[in-house]
Amino acid sequence: MTLVKRCFSAGVWTLLMGCVFVAHAVTFEVTDGNSTCIKAELNATFSISYNTTNGTSEAVFAMPSSASVGNGSSCVPPELVMSFGPGHMISLVFSSDGRLYRVTNISLQYNLSDPNTFPQSSSAGVVSVTTNSSDISARVNSTYRCFSSSSISLSAGVNVTFSDLRMEAYMTTANLSTDESVCSADQTFTTVAPTHTPRTTAAPPTPPPTPDRGNYSVTNGNGTVCLMALMGLQLNVTHFSKSLNQSVSEVMNLQPNRTRASGSCGVTVASLTLTQDQTDLTLTFTLNSTTQKFRLSAVNVSAFWSDMTDRFEASNVSLDLLQCSVGRSYMCSAEQTLAVVPSFSINTFSLQLQPFNVTQNRFSAAEECHVDRENMLIPIIVGAALAGLVLIVLIAYLIGRKRTHAGYQTI
């Protein structure tokens, strides 16, 4: 097996925690014979806490452009080892289910004996840290691309940040596929790449895909399900964009498999909190015992997305949405927009929920939203109109037949 390496400098200046250095996008290629199986272009910066003779210190450094494909790289199983400096290296291990491939394991080795990177280190030698929690995954035969910075914690005080990342494993051709799997941080800003070389032609911004439908529930103290919700949610936040230096509306889909549900059930108040990474959304339902109806009465949101300058927080406790009779479940198959505050709204898809009187883990009879009822009316109206038309034609035919008959009799 021959390992080939090519490098180029993107010449991007990065100012990070007081250290100024040139961050290079470095290209790596793992080959087996003449065929390339992994190719990656990326910037990596490291931030590592270590003990010094008089306390603790933090080393912040970028992967130099002299980094190269290191020993241990292989096509089967796919592993890319990037080594640099005296004994430092970071490796990415890939796996695939045939449809998607993902980074299953990121390991970092750093050499505390390197006095230029770890001055006054109280210990010496190589330290290894590993994590298997990375959200890097892409469709097979597509290039994973994430220009936005994404930080991964390998252990307490040890972080790596990737940016300007384009990478493909399980390659069948020598070049990165033009089909891209774009990371969620990049998705709403496909036209913006201010710090990047013009090697990619920006795609026009596409509307975000319909969110997957999640199945969320809350259980009460004795373990019975007391609140159920089946729905796809899309959050629409208007915030100040770091990259564009202006206010933008950014849309994010909640991914059910990365979202945790919690909450509480009371006699007249029930709440559902959905948490995905740095995003928290709480829906509060209130039961009006006079009218025997419940409604979505309050929404709180707290989000910190990569392009935000500050954490976004919003709440409205005087809402009157998703109203429904108690003992029923609220259902809306059509897309619905819940306006919370001017800078925040929620788009719901294929929604069914019941915050009160859930019995035996099952939804009670559904009460449908207006849109759904109207959508159902259309086929009824069309059907009625068609039936009317058939009737008119039939009557006209019968009258015509009677007239002709009468005509014959006069002869």
Ligand SMILES: *[C@@H]1O[C@H](CO)[C@@H](O)[C@H](O)[C@H]1NC(C)=O
């Ligand atoms: C690699 O390609 C060169 C020329 O392009 C060819 O001579 C050589 O046999 C190939 N090696 C393998 C292992 O396919």
Ligand SMILES: *[C@@H]1O[C@H](CO)[C@@H](O)[C@H](O)[C@H]1NC(C)=O
């Ligand atoms: C630094 O030293 C303290 C105490 O000696 C130890 O608990 C800690 O794990 C060390 N930290 C690192 C990063 O080695």
Ligand SMILES: *[C@@H]1O[C@H](CO)[C@@H](O)[C@H](O)[C@H]1NC(C)=O
């Ligand atoms: C540790 O010592 C170095 C040089 O000897 C000095 O620059 C640094 O400020 C000291 N750190 C602390 C926390 O005293």
Ligand SMILES: *[C@@H]1O[C@H](CO)[C@@H](O)[C@H](O)[C@H]1NC(C)=O
């Ligand atoms: C760690 O760094 C020291 C000093 O640069 C060097 O002598 C040593 O060989 C390095 N260790 C490894 C495993 O490369």
Ligand SMILES: *[C@@H]1O[C@H](CO)[C@@H](O)[C@H](O)[C@H]1NC(C)=O
């Ligand atoms: C990750 O890779 C490292 C080094 O290759 C290995 O020691 C470790 O067991 C792996 N961890 C997992 C969870 O696969």
Ligand SMILES: *[C@@H]1O[C@H](CO)[C@@H](O)[C@H](O)[C@H]1NC(C)=O
């Ligand atoms: C990927 O591309 C190769 C070669 O074009 C093809 O054989 C394979 O079926 C493709 N795999 C998927 C999952 O599309």
Ligand SMILES: *[C@@H]1O[C@H](CO)[C@@H](O)[C@H](O)[C@H]1NC(C)=O
């Ligand atoms: C669980 O507790 C709720 C009230 O908190 C009660 O209505 C329900 O009957 C209890 N279910 C079981 C199986 O004990």
Ligand SMILES: *[C@@H]1O[C@H](CO)[C@@H](O)[C@H](O)[C@H]1NC(C)=O
């Ligand atoms: C997000 O909200 C903004 C401002 O209210 C609106 O213009 C935009 O159409 C919304 N986008 C989506 C996908 O709902």
Ligand SMILES: *[C@@H]1O[C@H](CO)[C@@H](O)[C@H](O)[C@H]1NC(C)=O
């Ligand atoms: C952001 O925009 C303001 C006013 O539009 C301008 O004064 C400022 O220099 C801009 N900042 C950056 C970093 O572009």
Ligand SMILES: *[C@@H]1O[C@H](CO)[C@@H](O)[C@H](O)[C@H]1NC(C)=O
């Ligand atoms: C979550 O689901 C999406 C879409 O089905 C999939 O692309 C992604 O890989 C999944 N993520 C995890 C961590 O399973």
Ligand SMILES: *[C@@H]1O[C@H](CO)[C@@H](O)[C@H](O)[C@H]1NC(C)=O
């Ligand atoms: C219940 O609804 C009635 C009629 O809309 C209203 O007057 C009353 O204030 C509501 N009660 C609560 C507790 O919201």
Ligand SMILES: *[C@@H]1O[C@H](CO)[C@@H](O)[C@H](O)[C@H]1NC(C)=O
């Ligand atoms: C909260 O929602 C109500 C009802 O939609 C609306 O009238 C009110 O303006 C909202 N409050 C804020 C702070 O936007």
